[in-house]
Amino acid sequence: MFLELYRVHQFIKKFFIEAIAPPYEGREILRQCYQVGYKSLALISLTGFITGIVFAKQSRPSLAEFGATSWLPSLVGIALLRTLAPLLTALISAGKVGSSIGAELGSMKVSEQIDAMEVSATNPFKYLVVSRVLATTISIPILTFYTAFVGLLGGFLNITSSESTSFSTYIQTSLESITFLDITSSTIKAIVFGFTIGMVGCYQGYNSSKGTEGVGKAANSAVVIGMFLVFIEEVIATQITFLFRT
Amino acid sequence: MTATENHPNKETVISIRDVKKSFGDYDVLRGADLDLYRGENLVVLGRSGTGKSVLIKIIAGLLTQDSGSVKVLGQAVDEISGKELIKLRLRVGFSFQNSALYDSMTVRKNLEFPLVRNQKNLTKAEINKATESVLDAVGLLQTINQMPSELSGGQRKRIGIARTLILQPEIMLYDEPTAGLDPITCIEINNLINEVKERYKTSSIIITHDLTCAKHVGDRVAMLLDGSFERVGTFEEVFDTDDERVKPFYDYNFID
Ligand SMILES: Nc1ncnc2c1ncn2[C@@H]1O[C@H](COP(=O)(O)OP(=O)(O)OP(=O)(O)O)[C@@H](O)[C@H]1O
Numbered sequence: 291m292f293l294e295l296y297r298v299h300q301f302i303k304k305f306f307i308e309a310i311a312p313p314y315e316g317r318e319i320l321r322q323c324y325q326v327g328y329k330s331l332a333l334i335s336l337t338g339f340i341t342g343i344v345f346a347k348q349s350r351p352s353l354a355e356f357g358a359t360s361w362l363p364s365l366v367g368i369a370l371l372r373t374l375a376p377l378l379t380a381l382i383s384a385g386k387v388g389s390s391i392g393a394e395l396g397s398m399k400v401s402e403q404i405d406a407m408e409v410s411a412t413n414p415f416k417y418l419v420v421s422r423v424l425a426t427t428i429s430i431p432i433l434t435f436y437t438a439f440v441g442l443l444g445g446f447l448n449i450t451s452s453e454s455t456s457f458s459t460y461i462q463t464s465l466e467s468i469t470f471l472d473i474t475s476s477t478i479k480a481i482v483f484g485f486t487i488g489m490v491g492c493y494q495g496y497n498s499s500k501g502t503e504g505v506g507k508a509a510n511s512a513v514v515i516g517m518f519l520v521f522i523e524e525v526i527a528t529q530i531t532f533l534f535r536t
Numbered sequence: 537m538t539a540t541e542n543h544p545n546k547e548t549v550i551s552i553r554d555v556k557k558s559f560g561d562y563d564v565l566r567g568a569d570l571d572l573y574r575g576e577n578l579v580v581l582g583r584s585g586t587g588k589s590v591l592i593k594i595i596a597g598l599l600t601q602d603s604g605s606v607k608v609l610g611q612a613v614d615e616i617s618g619k620e621l622i623k624l625r626l627r628v629g630f631s632f633q634n635s636a637l638y639d640s641m642t643v644r645k646n647l648e649f650p651l652v653r654n655q656k657n658l659t660k661a662e663i664n665k666a667t668e669s670v671l672d673a674v675g676l677l678q679t680i681n682q683m684p685s686e687l688s689g690g691q692r693k694r695i696g697i698a699r700t701l702i703l704q705p706e707i708m709l710y711d712e713p714t715a716g717l718d719p720i721t722c723i724e725i726n727n728l729i730n731e732v733k734e735r736y737k738t739s740s741i742i743i744t745h746d747l748t749c750a751k752h753v754g755d756r757v758a759m760l761l762d763g764s765f766e767r768v769g770t771f772e773e774v775f776d777t778d779d780e781r782v783k784p785f786y787d788y789n790f791i792d
């Protein structure tokens with residue numbers, strides 16, 4: 291257990307050392323960003339949209355009790371941006387991207403492709419790990435804002451079905467209630483989530499044990515551990531932002 | 537006749553002294569001594585699981601020995617810095633038992649990879665020329681745009697060898713280059729190993745179970761028995777024995 295923690299620590303330390311040292315893997319990072327976006331875009335669009343619809347629909351009765359249905363756009367906006375979008379995006383990415391990173395690096399490890407890079411002096415850590423972790427760290431925040439936007443669309447669909455509001459007033463009211471603190475804290479949170487998902491996937495894959503069984507295990511634990519950490523970070527982040535709000 | 541007998545006029549490029557390595561409580565290497573001289577092909581024989589792959593992984597710095605010293609081109613692999621190890625690795629080629637081709641890349645990208653990442657100042661034309669030249673050397677120019685999954689085992693082996701040749705190493709380490717291949721492909725690979733030696737002036741360690749291969753390519757043969765090299769010499773010297781651990785190798789290959 292402590293040995294494992296030490297190894298994780300070493301792995302993260304190595305990441306920062308390699309990430310800072312030139313040369314930079316610009317093209318590979320871009321390629322990986324594209325992979326991350328491409329893999330999760332369809333699913334994220336769908337879930338984001340549905341979440342928007344469902345959330346607006348479920349919240350309406352409670353607001354109606356206080357005669358405050360006009361608050362619905364703000365509520366949808368705040369809920370999406372503060373929690374739903376970052377969490378949804380991170381969980382879906384942990385499932386889609388984390389597992390595929392774990393499986394990909396795991397099978398490269400098992401078939402000695404990583405060793406082959408090592409002996410041909412090509413720094414596999416930098417090429418494989420640094421580029422992937424940076425890619426998730428960059429793309430997941432972008433995807434998060436995309437999810438929030440799609441969710442707002444879903445919310446709008448629900449709201450127009452029962453009252454007539456124009457899209458621009460809807461967007462305006464929902465954005466009005468969003469503060470600078472909301473945006474910063476969500477961005478930071480999404481960066482942390484992205485880093486976590488990339489790191490966990492890479493760590494599991496890069497250190498997967500020999501045999502095909504090892505690949506499955508790496509992919510599986512990338513998802514399980516990734517999601518678990520995302521929830522823990524969400525709880526901590528919520529506590530911290532509350533400190534700022536009060 | 538010992539593993540480390542002095543050859544006054546031969547330069548030693550790899551020198552292994554009293555190397556021990558265990559996994560758990562299984563002692564794989566128990567004091568191995570071996571020298572590789574410049575320009576020779578040294579064949580390493582031994583039963584499955586005796587630690588032949590472990591030995592060359594130690595030479596390449598993929599594993600670290602528990603004790604003893606391993607010097608490659610005069611440098612102690614386990615003691616030098618990361619930067620020096622990278623430099624050293626450019627001079628040592630490693631052909632994997634399972635080829636270890638990058639299966640997400642085409643043959644061309646596989647071959648280019650070590651070059652592109654090590655020598656950033658090369659032009660596209662120079663890279664293409666180097667790629668085609670090594671691919672031609674292994675006789676597989678027609679596969680250049682294929683994916684590794686579309687190749688046969690023998691072709692994969694040869695691409696793997698080509699990928700290590702592209703950096704023009706001084707030392708080649710071949711892990712079972714002919715395992716699991718038909719006799720004709722084996723002969724082709726044997727010829728390739730000899731050609732590489734002539735063409736690129738390499739010194740090589742070749743691990744194999746295949747005595748025909750050993751006889752064909754080996755200037756010297758070293759037999760790994762119970763964790764150390766007990767028999768080293770020419771092919772005839774090594775097999776001129778009644779040792780029950782050695783004879784079956786010969787009998788299986790040459791007596792029907
Ligand atoms: N990374 C490792 N972790 C644990 N044990 C290992 C590791 N690598 C090798 N071994 C063990 O060391 C022993 C020697 O393995 P090695 O691969 O060197 O055999 P070999 O002589 O190359 O056999 P073969 O001819 O079948 O390839 C085996 O028993 C293997 O289980």
Ligand SMILES: [Mg+2]
Pocket residue numbers: 588589590633711712
């Ligand atoms: Mg082996």
